[in-house]
Amino acid sequence: MGLAIGIDLGTSNSAAAVYRKGKIESIPVDGKKILPSVISYKDNQNVLVGNSAKSRLYIDPLNSIASSKRYMGDQGKIYSVYGKTITPVDAAREILSKIKIEAGRYLGEEITDAVITIPAYFTSEQREATRKAGELAGLNVLRLLPEPTAAAIAYGLDKERNQTIMVYDLGGGTFDVSILKVESNSFKVIAVDGDSLLGGDDFDDKIVQYLLNKINAVSGMRNGQEGSISLQRLKEAAEEAKKELSESDITDISIPDIFNTHLDEELSIDTFNKMIEPLLNRTIEKIQDVLRSADLTKRDISRVILVGGSSRMKAVQEIVTNEIKKPFIADNVDEIVAHGAAIMAANLSAPDIDSAPIPIEVEDVTAHSFGVQMLSNGTKYIEHLIRKNTKLPAMGSTIGFTIQPYQKAVNLQVFRTESMVPDQRDKLGQMVLPVRPQETPVALAAIFELDEDGILVLSSSELPENAPIINEYFETELVNLPMLRNMIDSRQIQIQSVEIDTNK
Ligand code: AMP
Numbered sequence: 001m002g003l004a005i006g007i008d009l010g011t012s013n014s015a016a017a018v019y020r021k022g023k024i025e026s027i028p029v030d031g032k033k034i035l036p037s038v039i040s041y042k043d044n045q046n047v048l049v050g051n052s053a054k055s056r057l058y059i060d061p062l063n064s065i066a067s068s069k070r071y072m073g074d075q076g077k078i079y080s081v082y083g084k085t086i087t088p089v090d091a092a093r094e095i096l097s098k099i100k101i102e103a104g105r106y107l108g109e110e111i112t113d114a115v116i117t118i119p120a121y122f123t124s125e126q127r128e129a130t131r132k133a134g135e136l137a138g139l140n141v142l143r144l145l146p147e148p149t150a151a152a153i154a155y156g157l158d159k160e161r162n163q164t165i166m167v168y169d170l171g172g173g174t175f176d177v178s179i180l181k182v183e184s185n186s187f188k189v190i191a192v193d194g195d196s197l198l199g200g201d202d203f204d205d206k207i208v209q210y211l212l213n214k215i216n217a218v219s220g221m222r223n224g225q226e227g228s229i230s231l232q233r234l235k236e237a238a239e240e241a242k243k244e245l246s247e248s249d250i251t252d253i254s255i256p257d258i259f260n261t262h263l264d265e266e267l268s269i270d271t272f273n274k275m276i277e278p279l280l281n282r283t284i285e286k287i288q289d290v291l292r293s294a295d296l297t298k299r300d301i302s303r304v305i306l307v308g309g310s311s312r313m314k315a316v317q318e319i320v321t322n323e324i325k326k327p328f329i330a331d332n333v334d335e336i337v338a339h340g341a342a343i344m345a346a347n348l349s350a351p352d353i354d355s356a357p358i359p360i361e362v363e364d365v366t367a368h369s370f371g372v373q374m375l376s377n378g379t380k381y382i383e384h385l386i387r388k389n390t391k392l393p394a395m396g397s398t399i400g401f402t403i404q405p406y407q408k409a410v411n412l413q414v415f416r417t418e419s420m421v422p423d424q425r426d427k428l429g430q431m432v433l434p435v436r437p438q439e440t441p442v443a444l445a446a447i448f449e450l451d452e453d454g455i456l457v458l459s460s461s462e463l464p465e466n467a468p469i470i471n472e473y474f475e476t477e478l479v480n481l482p483m484l485r486n487m488i489d490s491r492q493i494q495i496q497s498v499e500i501d502t503n504k
Contacts (some may be wrong), residue, residue: 004349006341012172092133121194147213150340
């Protein structure tokens with residue numbers, strides 16, 4: 001295997017790095033260490049990626065796509081550009097292709113192997129979509145590595161051993177908080193929580209709303225292309241103002257000729273902090289949840305690491321200091337995740353002394369619980385087969401029974417939820433399994449497997465009549481997994497289908 005790179009595919013910006021000759025290097029793309037995760041179509045053939053696309057966001061917003069990572073795995077999200085439909089996976093593919101080409105040029109050899117980072121809170125569909133984007137870009141995705149783990153690897157390798165680290169990762173579109181145990185060279189995630197729809201874009205939107213309210217008071221708004229260009233200018237100014245407020249206590253927002261007016265507004269840090277308080281409170285709730293899941297108190301946390309561009313905000317640093325302890329902030333906060341991914345990539349691709357850093361072990365957990373819908377005494381409920389914060393890879397199974405004589409098929413419905421009450425919004429998909437029609441109930445096994453990347457596979461099988469299951473008809477009970485495995489291995493049962501339809 002040749003060199004393998006680490007890629008941080010971010011909502012706002014992406015970065016790449018490589019570990020070679022005992023050192024980590026950021027890989028420049030278009031001469032810069034950070035590549036804006038923006039694509040823009042000049043016509044229906046030519047697509048620009050990165051800085052040049054970002055500047056076109058301003059002049060041609062309708063044919064430019066930013067923050068598409070927020071919609072990864074969302075089958076309903078489609079962008080329409082010059083009569084072509086573009087999915088979030090297509091957008092990610094363009095960004096990854098650009099990185100692959102530039103990395104090859106910089107390193108002097110074609111790059112095919114990569115570790116790509118993902119928010120720890122990404123669902124299995126979001127992970128699958130990321131892997132697919134990598135493959136479409138011609139990359140062999142060695143691993144999908146959670147961003148907090150990547151950050152901990154990059155920070156942790158040269159630090160003291162045996163620590164419990166909290167990683168607070170607030171990026172452009174997602175928020176993750178994870179707790180890791182670092183012992184010697186092993187990095188074990190023990191609990192994760194987060195919100196895949198909370199990030200810097202939301203802070204910008206608060207400022208945009210504030211400005212729109214001011215503008216509305218003096219002028220009518222315009223729609224169409226002109227309106228969306230104005231809105232884009234407003235967004236850019238809002239983001240600039242937000243960044244300014246990470247350095248100073250007051251900022252001036254001045255935009256000539258916008259929505260029929262001239263905008264000149266002062267925004268103080270106090271006003272801004274008030275606006276974003278509800279958003280930051282959501283991150284505090286998640287901090288408390290993750291401590292509870294890990295069965296720890298704040299006193300057990302040896303170090304808090306802040307990751308993601310939005311963690312530069314003063315209010316973030318203040319709430320983390322109040323809630324846990326004074327956080328550690330790296331100078332190269334934008335590159336740290338890619339650096340961790342590069343160390344992992346080197347370990348996976350060439351675990352020999354010359355090209356790999358010290359060997360590391362990584363353990364991850366699932367951020368969500370998965371279950372099937374069951375029926376007992378006429379009541380529908382969710383039986384969880386894999387629980388949130390279970391170590392990956394994970395496996396879980398159950399036995400169920402047909403509920404009517406001569407029933408021909410069973411509809412297995414898969415849910416991702418923490419609740420026992422089925423809610424159609426949490427349904428991931430279903431699988432219809434044909435069964436032998438008979439008068440007495442037929443037993444079925446359902447098995448969930450989550451791989452190291454957190455991708456879910458559902459298998460199911462009808463069990464033979466002589467299956468050694470002691471159970472009451474119409475009731476369900478967790479079957480012991482080794483027994484089920486034995487039955488599969490000794491071909492007592494045949495798995496009939498392994499597909500879970502995650503499009504629902
Ligand atoms: P990431 O996804 O980690 O690249 O983070 C990008 C987000 O960080 C965007 O929403 C940026 O507006 C935000 N960001 C970058 N620099 C700053 C800063 N100095 N202060 C506040 N937010 C920032």
